[in-house]
Amino acid sequence: MTSTYDISGINNAWCPGCGNHLILSILKSALDELQISPENLLMVSGIGQAAKLPQYMKVSYFNGLHGRALPAAVAVKVSNVGLTVIAESGEGDMYGEGGNHFLATVRRNPDITNIVHNNMIYGLTKGQASPTSSIGIKTNIQVDGVFEQPFNPLAVAIAMNASFVARAFSGDAEQTKEILKQAIQHKGYSLVDILHPCVSFNKFNTFQWFKDNTYYIENHDVSDRNAAFILATKEDKLGLGIYYKNERPVFEEQLEATKTNKTPLYKRSADRQAKLDELMKSYV
Amino acid sequence: MRKFKDDISVVLCGEAGAGIQTVENSVSRIFKTAGFNVFTSKEYMSRVRGGSNSTQLRISSTPKNCYCDRIDIFIPFDKEAYKHLYSRITDDTVILADKEIIGETDKPFIDIPLSESAIGDVIYTNMIASGIILGLFKVDFSRLEKSIKGNFGKKGADIVDKNIAAGKRGYQIAAGILKEINIEVAPGKNVGNKILISGADACGMGALAGGCDFIASYPMTPGTNFFAFLAKNQTEFGVVVEQAEDEIAAINMSVGASYAGARSVVSTSGGGFDLMCEGVSLAAMTETPVVIHLAQRPGPATGLPTRTEQSDLDTALYSGHGEFQRAVFAPGNPLDCFDMTQKAFYIADKYQIPVFILSDQYLTDSIFCCPSFDKPEIPVKHIAESSPPYMRYKITPDGVSPRGVPGYGSGFVCAGSDEHDEDGRITEDENMRKAMHEKRMKKLDGILNETVKPELIGNFNYDNLIICWGSTVEMLKEVLEILNDEKTSLLYFKQVYPLHPKTNEYLKKAEKVIFVENNFNGQFEKFVFQNTGIKALGHIRKYDGLPFSADKVAQQLKTILEVK
Numbered sequence: 001m002t003s004t005y006d007i008s009g010i011n012n013a014w015c016p017g018c019g020n021h022l023i024l025s026i027l028k029s030a031l032d033e034l035q036i037s038p039e040n041l042l043m044v045s046g047i048g049q050a051a052k053l054p055q056y057m058k059v060s061y062f063n064g065l066h067g068r069a070l071p072a073a074v075a076v077k078v079s080n081v082g083l084t085v086i087a088e089s090g091e092g093d094m095y096g097e098g099g100n101h102f103l104a105t106v107r108r109n110p111d112i113t114n115i116v117h118n119n120m121i122y123g124l125t126k127g128q129a130s131p132t133s134s135i136g137i138k139t140n141i142q143v144d145g146v147f148e149q150p151f152n153p154l155a156v157a158i159a160m161n162a163s164f165v166a167r168a169f170s171g172d173a174e175q176t177k178e179i180l181k182q183a184i185q186h187k188g189y190s191l192v193d194i195l196h197p198c199v200s201f202n203k204f205n206t207f208q209w210f211k212d213n214t215y216y217i218e219n220h221d222v223s224d225r226n227a228a229f230i231l232a233t234k235e236d237k238l239g240l241g242i243y244y245k246n247e248r249p250v251f252e253e254q255l256e257a258t259k260t261n262k263t264p265l266y267k268r269s270a271d272r273q274a275k276l277d278e279l280m281k282s283y284v
Numbered sequence: 285m286r287k288f289k290d291d292i293s294v295v296l297c298g299e300a301g302a303g304i305q306t307v308e309n310s311v312s313r314i315f316k317t318a319g320f321n322v323f324t325s326k327e328y329m330s331r332v333r334g335g336s337n338s339t340q341l342r343i344s345s346t347p348k349n350c351y352c353d354r355i356d357i358f359i360p361f362d363k364e365a366y367k368h369l370y371s372r373i374t375d376d377t378v379i380l381a382d383k384e385i386i387g388e389t390d391k392p393f394i395d396i397p398l399s400e401s402a403i404g405d406v407i408y409t410n411m412i413a414s415g416i417i418l419g420l421f422k423v424d425f426s427r428l429e430k431s432i433k434g435n436f437g438k439k440g441a442d443i444v445d446k447n448i449a450a451g452k453r454g455y456q457i458a459a460g461i462l463k464e465i466n467i468e469v470a471p472g473k474n475v476g477n478k479i480l481i482s483g484a485d486a487c488g489m490g491a492l493a494g495g496c497d498f499i500a501s502y503p504m505t506p507g508t509n510f511f512a513f514l515a516k517n518q519t520e521f522g523v524v525v526e527q528a529e530d531e532i533a534a535i536n537m538s539v540g541a542s543y544a545g546a547r548s549v550v551s552t553s554g555g556g557f558d559l560m561c562e563g564v565s566l567a568a569m570t571e572t573p574v575v576i577h578l579a580q581r582p583g584p585a586t587g588l589p590t591r592t593e594q595s596d597l598d599t600a601l602y603s604g605h606g607e608f609q610r611a612v613f614a615p616g617n618p619l620d621c622f623d624m625t626q627k628a629f630y631i632a633d634k635y636q637i638p639v640f641i642l643s644d645q646y647l648t649d650s651i652f653c654c655p656s657f658d659k660p661e662i663p664v665k666h667i668a669e670s671s672p673p674y675m676r677y678k679i680t681p682d683g684v685s686p687r688g689v690p691g692y693g694s695g696f697v698c699a700g701s702d703e704h705d706e707d708g709r710i711t712e713d714e715n716m717r718k719a720m721h722e723k724r725m726k727k728l729d730g731i732l733n734e735t736v737k738p739e740l741i742g743n744f745n746y747d748n749l750i751i752c753w754g755s756t757v758e759m760l761k762e763v764l765e766i767l768n769d770e771k772t773s774l775l776y777f778k779q780v781y782p783l784h785p786k787t788n789e790y791l792k793k794a795e796k797v798i799f800v801e802n803n804f805n806g807q808f809e810k811f812v813f814q815n816t817g818i819k820a821l822g823h824i825r826k827y828d829g830l831p832f833s834a835d836k837v838a839q840q841l842k843t844i845l846e847v848k
Contacts, residue, residue: 010709042690044540047701055700055709060690062543063700063708064536065566071500071533072540078524079498079544080691101536104529257497257524266545266689268522270495270663275520279489280656283479 003028005038007058014049015123019170019196023117024053026173027086030180042083044073046098049124050090050117067097070105070114077110078252080264084184088115091193092122095151096131102153106162106189110251113183113190116153117170119198120205127201137204153193154232158225158244163188165228165244169214170196171207172240179242188250195238217241286378287466290345293354294417297338297369298361300331303410308339308651310431311414315343316480316653318423319471325351325650327830330505330589336368343421345470349617349652350759353833357420359413361398363387378465380416394464396457408450415454420467425455472653479618479656483647483755486618486657487577488513490625491549492521493660495633496575498548500526500537502556505589506645507579510551531556535563535574542572543699545667545689547629551577554596555586561603564638568608570699571677571685571724573632573639575625576600580644582829591829592646594754594802600640601781601811609727612640612781613736616647616757620778622657624736631734633666635684635727642780644802646831647755670695675706679719683726728782735784742773748845749794751820753777753808755831756800762834763841772845780808788816796821798844800837803827 005028014020031041043054047066054061064072073087094102094116105114121137122128128141131151138145157165164186168176176194183190195214197207217231217239228244252258261268296304308324315322323342329335340355342348353372358379360366366379366386373379379393382402386393396416400406411432418428432447481489487510491499501511511525518525524541528534531552538548552560557578567574578600582593600612611631613624625641632639670688674695678685685706688697698708703720705711741757742764748771752760757776764774775790777783791797791812797820799809804827809820822844826832 013710038696039694040691042544052710055698058696060697061699061708062540062570063698063702063710064540064570065562065701068532068536068562068566071528071536072543074526075498075500075537075540075546075548076544076690078526079541079546080689083544083691100529101533104533255524255526256519257522261522264545264689264691265497265522265524265541265547266665266667266692268497270665272492272495272521273659273662276489276493276660279492279517279520280479283481283485284477284656 001029003032005031005057005059007056010056012056013052015200017199018049019119019198020050020053020117022170022173023194023196024056026170026176027115027180028057030177030184033177034181034184036084036184040082040084042076042085044069044076044085044087046089046093048090048093050088051093053088067093068101069093070098070101073112074105074108074110074251077112078255078258081252081258081262082264085112086115086184087112089117091116091118091120091132091153092130095153103160106157106160108251109163109189109248111187113192115180116191116193117196118193119196119202121198121202123198123201134204152232153191154243155229157191158229158232161225161246161248162191162244163246163248164190166192166242167238167240168192168194169210169240170194171210175216175240182242186245188248214238214240217243285464285466286376287468288356289468290470291348292343292356292467292469293352294341294343294357294359295338295355295369296359296361296413297336297365299334299364300329300337301333302361304337304339307410307414308341310435311417312341312651313480314418314423314427314431315341315421316475316478318427319475320421320469321345321347321472321475321653322480323349323650323652325646325831328590336364338365338369341417343469345472347472347653348762349654350762351646351650351831351833353836359416360386361409380461394461396461403453408446411447411450412454412457415451416458416461419455419458420461421469425452475653477656478653480651480653481618482509482649482651483618483621483643484509484649485513486621487615487625487641487643488517489657490622491629492517493622494626494629495547495663495665496549496629497522498524498538498541498546499551500528500534500541501551502528502531502534504553504556506581506648507551507553507556507577509648510577510579531559532562535560536566538574539563539567539570539572542574543570543689545692547573547633549575549577551579553579553581554583554599557596557599557603565604565606565608566701567638568604568606568610568724569701571636572699573636575628575632575639575641577641577643579648580642582827588829590645592644592802592831593827593829594644595804595807595827597642597780597807597811600642604638607721608637608724609635609731610638610640610781611731611779612642613778614642614754614780615778616754616776618652618654619657621647624778626660627736630663631731635731636687637727642754644755667692669693670697672696676708677704677706677720677723679706679723682730683723684730732782732785735782736779737784737786738775738777738790740773740775740790743770746771746773746794748772748796748798749791750774750841751777751797751799751812752801753780756802759832759834759837760800763838766834766838767841777808783812783815787812788818791816791818796845798841799823800832801825802832
């Protein structure tokens with residue numbers, strides 16, 4: 001299937017069979033179906049295999065530093081509120097290195113979508129534990145197995161009253177596409193944690209493991225924060241779907257400079273002479 | 285009778301929260317409107333209440349825009365204050381203190397009522413002190429009255445009346461003191477047209493004039509005042525202001541905003557800047573303009589949070605991994621704060637690089653009486669509308685690629701922190717790496733062409749050349765006055781990197797070169813030596829957290845130069 005986001009002549013650095021390929025194609029179809037033009041989309045990513053995704057799309061992107069996609073994405077959004085902004089990267093980038101930014105971005109609630117490729121392992125550094133790695137997994141660093149409590153991004157986001165919280169699985173193209181479409185359309189910060197296998201380094205959480213250990217949540221009221229939190233803290237199986245939604249005011253509509261003026265910063269007049277003259281008077 | 289003429293240093297000292305800052309702000313403005321040149325500087329402790337903080341008001345007929353150790357009139361609000369500044373009290377210092385508060389001392393003082401039992405309510409101590417200070421200079425009482433009405437009008441007539449009464453009381457006390465001492469200061473020239481502004485606000489004005497419309501920062505003394513200035517003016521000037529969760533977020537936000545077309549800045553101090561270093565490197569690699577307002581304080585680590593030092597030149601010069609171009613400005617007075625900050629935004633934008641403004645606690649917090657700023661030019665936006673096949677990192681002869689921003693035109697703006705090709709895609713091709721690295725480094729030619737020349741103060745035919753950068757300049761101008769030696773001149777660098785190509789020439793002309801820096805290592809002296817091979821005859825350095833005082837520096841210079 002072709003997409004307006006297709007680009008040719010790219011040397012893709014992902015392993016054959018990696019879940020990232022699926023996430024890329026699902027994201028492109030979601031964007032096509034939402035009829036978001038590539039010129040109006042801005043992708044921000046960090047570092048790692050997942051963070052290379054924007055490089056494989058016909059789109060503007062800011063491929064910044066490890067863990068720092070969210071601060072850059074928030075800033076891009078307020079600098080040009082007309083752009084659709086997606087911040088995407090892996091779980092090590094978003095929840096580990098960028099953990100503080102994750103918390104702060106949930107609090108700010110900018111109208112951006114945060115896609116986290118969660119394969120529960122570090123791929124690009126060749127197989128160390130990630131913040132979401134299961135207890136007991138052995139790696140070349142965690143030689144006796146992981147013993148730290150895995151990070152629960154959904155529970156944390158819901159606890160902080162994030163405005164949209166969902167989990168998806170890269171193996172389910174249709175469902176994941178629908179979740180992504182809703183997340184992108186949602187006004188406010190939207191977290192979509194996408195589970196996906198790492199075929200090279202995660203021998204435990206395989207495609208089959210995800211199939212066996214996930215289910216789609218049903219009969220759940222997405223406005224019920226307590227119910228969402230209980231679902232998010234269930235540890236036997238991982239629920240897929242939308243957990244929680246609210247309509248909190250968004251960041252850019254509360255900032256003085258952007259609450260009413262929607263003109264991108266770069267288009268605003270640089271002539272401040274009269275205002276500076278006025279300000280100077282207060283120092284005389 | 286003790287006489288004081290033309291240049292008077294008044295120092296108030298009391299615990300944090302005692303309101304000394306309020307006296308400083310209102311009294312300095314009244315002096316200025318009354319036609320006196322006035323300069324204020326403060327030293328304060330890293331605490332919210334208690335301790336000893338002091339403010340110096342320097343009232344003079346000709347401009348004296350710097351701190352001096354000398355205290356002519358000393359008003360300690362408590363016993364601790366007296367002890368705190370004891371080393372600066374001389375036989376010439378007139379001490380005005382309440383005997384009940386200060387108790388027995390080994391130095392004589394004039395007993396004035398400041399204690400609760402003497403004045404009824406300590407909240408009026410500040411107003412009495414203000415009245416005393418203004419009364420000593422025979423400033424018309426109506427000026428204080430007007431200021432009180434302006435400041436307290438909203439709080440009701442009763443509060444206004446009580447403050448006016450306290451102010452009057454101060455004037456009466458001053459009249460009594462004037463029987464024992466004599467103060468004569470002629471009003472200055474053109475003071476009415478001057479402005480009274482801090483280094484922080486002057487840099488802030490420069491940022492606004494330079495087109496700044498985005499700041500993300502994390503509060504850190506002494507970098508916060510600049511941040512607060514932009515916050516205060518955000519509505520009027522349309523500046524996006526965000527307090528980031530940490531300095532790492534702050535600079536990544538500012539770089540992100542700039543990628544989207546904003547003119548962005550961060551403000552911080554040493555420890556916060558350490559966290560920002562990755563962002564400096566990011567700005568360089570993604571060729572995204574960013575301005576870093578780095579207000580220095582003594583380190584390492586937390587150091588002396590509220591004190592001053594010029595010890596982050598090295599970090600401004602060398603921070604961020606990898607090799608890349610940058611520019612570093614070091615203004616030393618409000619006029620240059622305004623001009624250099626504007627220029628910082630211009631250079632950052634034009635060359636798509638990180639640019640530093642090196643300030644410090646002393647410069648940031650001090651309030652100067654100076655000519656009002658020239659009307660700034662309207663900043664040029666170095667942004668291009670793009671169309672496919674747009675190449676964000678197109679290799680050009682001067683190393684600067686046309687800067688597109690996302691959403692402006694139909695081209696795609698692809699920026700990456702990995703080494704990339706012209707299109708912004710990751711590459712590991714060695715030839716492309718080499719070409720890209722050379723393109724980025726090539727920018728130095730353009731930056732050098734626009735480097736601000738150091739300012740020569742004094743005679744062009746000098747034998748002795750004092751060299752300074754940043755906040756020491758006004759103090760050294762006073763040193764020149766004290767030395768009164770036509771063979772000694774001052775070379776002031778307001779841009780320290782890249783070093784102006786004429787630096788060598790200036791230094792070679794001198795028989796004796798002396799560097800004055802507020803640090804231990806002589807960071808600028810070493811940097812200049814590296815670049816010119818010229819060795820200084822000597823240097824004067826200070827690293828106790830306090831600014832230099834001209835009289836002491838003049839003495840030290842005489843020793844070094846053997847000037848009679």
